[in-house]
Amino acid sequence: MKTHPLRRPVVLILGTALALAAAACGSSATSTSSTPSTSPTAGASSTATLKVALIEPSLRNDLAFSQSMYAAATSLAGPMHFTLSVSDNLFNITDAANAMRQYASEGYNLIIAHGSQYGGTVEQLAPQFPKTSFAWGTAGVTYGLKNVFAYQANSQEGGYVEGYVAAQLSKSKVLGVIGPINVGDAHLYVVGFKAGALAAEPKATVHVSFTGSFSDDTLMSTAAKSYVSEKADVLTGSSQSVVGAVGVAKSEKVAWFGTQWDQSSLAPTEVVASQVYDWTGVLRQMLTAIRGGVLGGATYTITLGNNGEKIVYNPSYPLPAAIKSAGQHVAAEIISGTITPPTN
Amino acid sequence: MSQFFTTAVLVATVAAGVQLATPFLLAALGETMGQRSGVVNLGVDGIMLLGAFGAYYVAAKTGNLVLAAATGLGIGVVMGLLTAFVSVTLKAEQGISGIGVFLFGLGLTNVLLLRVFPSPVTIAALPAVPIPLLHRIPYIGPMFFTQNWLVYLAFLLVPVLTFVLNRTTYGMKIRAVGENPAAADTVGVSVARIRYSTVIIGCALAGLAGATLLLQIGIFQEDITNSEGFIAVALVYFGAWRPLGVMGGSLLYGMVGAVVVTWKTLGIIPTSESDIAAMAPAVLTVVALLSVARRYRQPAALGKPYERGA
């Protein structure tokens, strides 16, 4: 065999691809191009439509982290006059970087990098596009850059309240907490929950463990079953993989406390409450700043106080009124500063 | 550590381990059939995903769990036909066609999830079916005989498939085709037909495995299998292409996983060592195979497309 068997076909494929490209270029009227244009299309006017891009590491309907920001952004698109373009499931940082860069070169005004793993990329990319605003969460670092906003969640606050309520609700005084990996807002939530539980019931046993994955549902469900066998009658956890654990809560009829998103739909009679992230306040502030010409340099934190974090009680769960009001009292104390839940 | 050895904890751990092992077992048994006849299918994970999504769709829309499992099986059959066509009739390179199926399943299920279920709902839980009398045996009863019916099905398949492979004519043909297709062809065995059948069975079981996983979790998520399909393929090698060995491998893997999780929940494994501990199932599987040091050969014709006269 003198020539390689694949030589001609590969050339043919390449040729076919180019032919398709030529045809598409000829007939398509889209304005897609990758020639960079660094000036955003809208100025600082308050009614011009801004272009906002959202980059997320998991699917926008993950009932947790990504969905919280997606819901907030879509709800604000009309009232705040912006168009939203979403690139989700970009867990690979190189792909996310490419998407970010493409959005930036197409003149998007705000790029929301919704994932702590994107931080390094934002740090290096933002200086290359000084007229584009980047918002990075969840972490509280802007790298000192003038066009980077940072946003984060004080998940330990809601965690504390839920832990407090959970410990009082529990009859066995054994609670089970399942985290994915001990970082980020999962870490904060877990720390807050344990502190709140022990504050309510100092003799309670709060088990904490981490599955090692944000996406492995079966590990979560196994941990939940394990906790139930250890007599836990209240469970909680963080990340989109908690659905595995919620399923166990449902079948074993133990109470569940959720975070990041309202999880009452997952187990209508077992979910007691969820700490819901409401990013609309943060987004509003960022967009107003951008319209006013400020592209970054500020850190926004959602807390119980500014309503960025809400404890949403499941109306279908028969929570004793005394416990619920104790929880609301604790929340008020956190807001007023009397109690500061720990972060470590 | 004493907490671990309480009845409740031990029983829950073993029961969880059995449940964890079941999707692996189903998929690996299916792959065993295919590989025994000489066909490697690396697309098991993609088929599991497709089967899981199909089951989810049916369960969410109808609430009928049996129908959902059947849907997973059915999708597996369809994918089996496709895989068999590609691997047996078109004689494609088996390693990569499987990866193509994997990519297809992964991408399509994510897209479908976004499209069909913008706000996913949970489905009815799989009920545990206690086996009469047996489930009353102390310890063993709650561990093994109070599982859902898919678990029982999976473990029942082990003796069934062992019997089929070793004691039926069909099984003999499968083994012959896997070892020496030319010789089998000479005595009148239709290599293609045997391979088609085993691949279809294999993919059907993979689809069912996906459905099982889905029904056990209760909701569909992106990449719900988390590459379990590849682990299932690996377990076929671990099990030396015998259903009993595959069952051993699946149980080992599932049990170690369950034990690790339980020890984490009890604090026996501290949080700081959490990730290291999570390596245990994989490491132990390899160590187990090393120490047993068996000399089982793989089916001689594994991975080689057959062509008469060649």
Next chain:
Amino acid sequence: MSYLKSGRPPRAAGLGSRQDLLFSWLALPAAAILALLLGALLILAFGASPITGYHALITGAFSGTYALTSTAVKAVPLLLVGLGICIAFRANMLNIGGEGQIAMGGLAGTATALAVPGLPAVILVPLVLLAGAVGGGIWGAIPGAFKAYFNVNEILSTIMLNLVAVQFMNYLLSGPLVAHSGYAVGGLIPQTRLLSPNSWLPTLIAGTQLHLGVLIAVLLAVAVYVLLWRTSLGFRIRAVGLSREASRYAGMSVRPTMTLAMTLAGALSGVAGAMLVTGSISHRMVTDGTLTGFTGNAGFNGIVVALFAGLQPLWTIVTAFLFAGLLVGGTSMQVVTGVPADLVTAINGIIVVLVVSVEYLRRRARARARAAAAAGPGARDAPASGQADATGIAEKEVPA
């Protein structure tokens, strides 16, 4: 597997020579077009225009400097993993451990860069890549040795080692290697400190991401070509792949060769891992808990790329670039049309299946056509050329 390695065409029989020739010419492009059409249907079903979608894909991948350089950069891990496959598969071992080997290489390179940040770039950059090679090499040597000396199937051990690697990565990046910079609230991010600029791969074209790694990868492709066809080690690797027994009979050291083949494959993947960190925009190593988050599935896509190239290292450069184009274009398509990039993953899968399906038929048709032409007009059946189960190590193939 055998026909790919031996290069011998399968037995000829069947259609006349003209149809066969036509078929062999048209089959692959037809498969590719069919795949793209099916993809168009999927895009349509999702509610977007296939024309817009494909246009975005192609321009995003190939139009303009930035697109081309992004594609080239994306191709690097695919190429390197593919080169490893070229070596390992020719020694009859399927390396599915690319994902884990990339991760281990990335960790080794990152650790090196963090340990000696002060070294001058001339030393540090190659040192980091070397560390990556060592990290990945170890991760390839283990399954290689297990297969060679203990008969543990490499598919099993590589998959298991992938699982070990991801946990190791999570452990290191949330623990010993994590950046403890003061964030406003205590939560850590599982990423390392910013790597010293001395370790960054230099950018070849300013304003793009095209880094030195691209050049190194291409050079490595040439090196692998030379290794496989111009060195005795390469000869041994190919011989062992064709027949272990014959090689042993001929006095070759089979087991060390097999181990070495897997080690090289792992080392190449490890270099890809190191490049993924030092050539990235962020210059940190960060995890989201999965291997794919770091590798972008390069461990699997690299296998496809190598096999499309017929296990020829130089052709792997081309297939890696084209496949990378599909991936980069997919992200671009999502940005422009809102069609999820996952759809492109599915289309990639269809392309893989269709192209690989047609390959065998194509070769058979060409063999028939050639045989028919050789036997003169009117001849229909050509004598069988005999299939693999090579008993000899006759070199039938000529490199492209």
